[in-house]
Amino acid sequence: MLKMSMMAVIIAAAASAHAEEKTFDIVYQGLYSVDDHVFQPDKTLKVTLTVDDLDGNGDYSENEVKALKASHIDYKGSCTVEHCLEYFNWVRGSLPDYSAAYHSFDGFYNELTIVNPGVEYREFVQSNFGFRYDLTWHWTADTQTTITQISAVPEPSSYAMLGAGLASLALVARRRRKHNDM
Incomplete structure (x- = not known):
């Protein structure tokens, strides 16, 4: 018995x-400043990503992303008016391919953050009072990517x-x- x-x-x-679920810290270091026309080796962007391999294939797709945080972006599993993951794909042995955005307008300030690794990272703010900044960085062959898995809590x-x-x-x-x- x-x-x-x-x-x-x-x-x-x-x-x-x-x-x-697994959480990763992804650090991109060394980006080209479009505004200053110079490669900035110390410019970094840190992204925290939480994924759950629901189909057990070792790769991660958009529906397996539980959270993504980068700059103003704070995506938590589904798109909201302000935070959205536009697409996501991470195949074993490659770097994550995604585009995430933050957009906010409070009646006075229009803010936009876009992170599209391998392409661009953009911070944009414009006010109704004439204040504006628009900073854009591009990835280059010299951009270094470091991915570190943070210890997960067992289920x-x-x-x-x-x-x-x-x-x-x-x-x-x-x-x-x-x-x-x-």
């Missing part, structure tokens, strides 16, 4: 398991699988001890 119960627990834990299904595995080991050890005592 114990053996059947253990098998049921193992099967249930395996069935409920899927890849856990409950991971703990269930660990518990089932430990229980199985305890059962095997108990059976061996019982068999050796005879």
Whole structure:
């Protein structure tokens, strides 16, 4: 009876398991300033990205992005009036390909941030009072990209699988001890 119960627990834990959410810090360093017409080796853009490989294929698509934060952009799984992920694709062995935007207008200020890695990073602000700035940077062959995975917190299904595995080991050890005592 114990053996059947253990098998049921193992099967249930395996069935409920899927890849856990992963968070990455992506740092782009060295961008070309379109406004100043010069490559700025110290110009950096930090992006924090959280993904969940729902289909288990090791690649990430737009529906698997849970959050993306860069400059004013604070995307949280679905587009809002202000924060949107326009497209996203990250295939194993390559860099993430995406475009994300922030747009806000409060009646006085119009703000826009666009991040499109490999192409451009843009910060734009314009007021009804004549104030305006528009800064644009482009990626070049000298732009360095560093991707670091931040430790993920295991999901409950991971703990269930660990518990089932430990229980199985305890059962095997108990059976061996019982068999050796005879």
